[in-house]
Amino acid sequence: MQAWVSSGGSEMVSHTLTRHQEILQDLTQEFYRLRSSLRAKQEHASLLDDFKEFDRTRLDLEEGGGSPEQALLKEHASISRSTGQIDNVISQAQATFGALVTQRSTFGGINSKLSNVSGRLPTVNNILSAIKRKKSMDTIILSLVASVCTFLIFIYWLTK
Numbered sequence: 409m410q411a412w413v414s415s416g417g418s419e420m421v422s423h424t425l426t427r428h429q430e431i432l433q434d435l436t437q438e439f440y441r442l443r444s445s446l447r448a449k450q451e452h453a454s455l456l457d458d459f460k461e462f463d464r465t466r467l468d469l470e471e472g473g474g475s476p477e478q479a480l481l482k483e484h485a486s487i488s489r490s491t492g493q494i495d496n497v498i499s500q501a502q503a504t505f506g507a508l509v510t511q512r513s514t515f516g517g518i519n520s521k522l523s524n525v526s527g528r529l530p531t532v533n534n535i536l537s538a539i540k541r542k543k544s545m546d547t548i549i550l551s552l553v554a555s556v557c558t559f560l561i562f563i564y565w566l567t568k
Contacts (some may be wrong), residue, residue, distance in 0.1 A: 522536065
């Protein structure tokens with residue numbers, strides 16, 4: 409249809425082609441949105457199925473009566489769940505620690521590279537020293553403003 413329109417088709421066919429392309433684009437977007445929604449709902453359903461299975465196991469243990477064996481099984485299941493949760497927390501902490509170590513080495517590498525560049529290029533060294541002076545000046549100004557405000561608040565408090 410597009411080849412026919414480009415070869416001299418009528419205005420109406422050109423408009424129809426444009427409209428059909430817009431409809432196709434809208435339907436494609438709707439399809440992708442519905443597909444992602446379906447995937448999310450399937451994942452949610454699978455999580456709920458896992459939870460239902462876990463809940464069924466817990467109810468079976470609780471309804472087992474008051475025998476000492478059932479109490480021991482219940483306690484063992486509770487300890488196993490707690491151990492699994494602790495293992496998850498420890499693995500998350502180890503992953504976080506690994507990420508922090510990687511960041512530290514990255515920032516250390518950046519610092520050494522900046523030192524090398526500043527030693528080789530005097531203009532970069534001048535810029536870095538100007539940045540440090542500006543940072544220290546900003547710190548001093550901020551400290552003075554905080555001190556003056558604290559002093560004024562103290563005077564206001566004494567006069568009331």
